[in-house]
Amino acid sequence: MNIEFNLNGSMQRVTITSVERALDVLIRQCDVKSLPGTCLEGQCGGCLVLIDNKPAYSCLMPAFTLRDRRVETIEYFTKTREYNFLYSELSKEGTALCSSCHNGIMLMGMALLRRTLTPARDEILNTLANVHCDSISPDDFADAVLKTIQHLAIARKTP
Ligand code: FES
Known part of the structure; x- marks a missing residue:
């Protein structure tokens, strides 16, 4: 068909x-x-x-x-500010994502940031509930997402 x-x-x-x-x-x-x-x-x-x-x-x-x-x-997002800020923050956390984890974690992050820029920490932590990754803790992911949101807010104010 x-x-x-x-x-x-x-x-x-x-x-x-x-x-x-x-x-x-x-x-x-x-x-x-x-x-x-x-x-x-x-x-x-x-x-x-x-x-x-x-x-x-x-x-x-x-x-x-x-x-x-x-x-x-994830190809759709790789040139976006959201992707680059989150990827940069995850790298600062010392996270080296394998290809499977990279795809799942970054896409979950993109979906969350598209849905809301004011997520509760619990909402961010729950985002990773269905992605099985040993490379990053949910807390490190939450920290990276929250810093990404700060970067996005600054970028929006910058002409
Ligand atoms: S190939 Fe689909 S979750 Fe692993």
Whole structure:
């Protein structure tokens, strides 16, 4: 069957079978490079994408569920201030993210910062509840997000 969906701002038209995963279609047909999904069972976060603004494990989604949706991968965010501030703050915390964790953690951060710039600390901590990463503690992530929000506020005031 043929489906269409928006990927990072561009319309995609792909031919899929009923048994294909969204992850496989994004990698093989759409040439997305940022999805090192390895576990294929919702554990590593390496396949995480945003679907209509909500984080989703593409390894667990049948490809047909992409139809008419807005899909964003981390490539969409890498040139944004939000991404660069958060990445910089995480690096200052001494965090070296592996490729799976990088994708999951940065996308969760982007989804949170898009949703609110006044998150409660508990809300930030809960953001990582579904990303299994040994590289960063939830507290370090929360600190980095809060500093990112400060940077964004300063950047908005700077002409
Ligand atoms: S490949 Fe989907 S969570 Fe690991």
